[in-house]
Amino acid sequence: MSQTTTQRAATRTGAVVEFSGVAKRYGTHLALTEFDLTLRAGELVALLGPSGSGKTTALRVLAGLESCDDGGIRIDGDDVSALPTSRRDMGMVFQSYSLFPHLSAGENVEFGLRMRRVPAPERRERAAAALALVGLDAHYDRFAHQLSGGQQQRVALARALVTQPRVLLLDEPLSALDAKVRVQLRDQIRRIQTDLGITTLFVTHDQDEALAVADRVAVMRDGRIEQVGTPEELYTRPATPFIADFVGLSNRLPGVVRHGFAEVHGVVLPLLDPSHPDGAVQVFVRQEDLTLAPAGPGEAGPADQSGRSLAGTVLISSFLGSLRRTSVRLAQGGTVVVQHDVRDRLQVGDSVMVRFSGAPVPVQAAS
Ligand code: ADP
Ligand code: MG
DSSP states (O other): OOHHHHHHHHHOOOOOEEEEEEEEEETTEEEEEEEEEEEOTTOEEEEEOOTTSSHHHHHHHHHTSSOOSEEEEEETTEEOTTSOGGGTOEEEEOSSOOOOTTSBHHHHHHHHHHHTTOOHHHHHHHHHHHHHHTTOGGGTTOBGGGSOHHHHHHHHHHHHHTTOOSEEEEESTTTTSOHHHHHHHHHHHHHHHHHHTOEEEEEESOHHHHHHHOSEEEEEETTEEEEEEOHHHHHHSOSSHHHHHHSSOEEEEEEEEETTEEEETTEEEEBSSTTOOSEEEEEEEEGGGEEEEEOOTTOOSSBOTTSSEEEEEEEEEEEOSSOEEEEEEETTSOEEEEEEOTTSOOOTTOEEEEEEOOOOBOEEEOO
């Protein structure tokens, strides 16, 4: 990137984006309702949720591609709800590469500048700089069919950034790519976003991606935000059973809450919310909050002396490179999945003790 453009980009401070009370209806379907979210200056917020939860609608409303039926959107304090897309000053990247096939990579990147009537020599210089930013300076003259999927998305990112927009909007930008390229480009997006300090909304249905890339994650469900927090907050303190289930890999076990503790087959666990009322519940236990030990000869009973373990039998054990994931059928019924060290090798049919770490658990009243 040229010196002037780099400096201009790096000294910008990102915009503050506020959704307040936004609603969007399609016919009778409420795609967004009471949608409140603030993106701080320079922050990357991931909008995470299952398919159909309203993520794309929220992004399109912010971009001005859809109108709000209620509520409004402010950027740096100014109400932009009535402004057309062209005047909102946003860069966008979508899942499909959407490059113009008859234009070279460089010409694709130049497109937004051409629309703004930037003179040709400056256009070319800025497009080259934007391509350099995504590591594609040598690909200016290539056409889309001469680029890999990951390279096409990098061109799309350069095209979105070349006009130095106030806000960057990414809608599932990595979903069409294979796993390795997805992680590389995710990290590259994060690095560039941090360097430029551009406020970014990153839509994804992939929780690993959201946790890895974001300053904060907003989890959506049925057109609303269920929880907003840092990746760590969401993971360790899920506000609702939906979040506990959606973020991370948990086992659901039947249990009973009594006096602020959950009991699962006789194992007593602290509650994330100790004020949860007594009664039958589903208990969420993370795969990494369980460990396995060979069942010793003295441990014939279904629960061991410490009160923290349950007996079971290995059903399947999968080697996943950096870890191993093993399913165990519990003596009392039901199956748990345990994530553990690759060096703990287990055979199908082995008798094991499943030990609970004792980390506080979220629970959901049994229906
Ligand atoms: P997500 O991006 O989280 O998968 P969307 O925002 O695309 O979800 O969609 C939210 C809901 O709104 C879905 O039920 C979807 O079917 C509906 N929807 C989205 N766009 C339209 C549209 N143009 N017309 C009618 N329904 C729509
Ligand atoms: Mg979508």
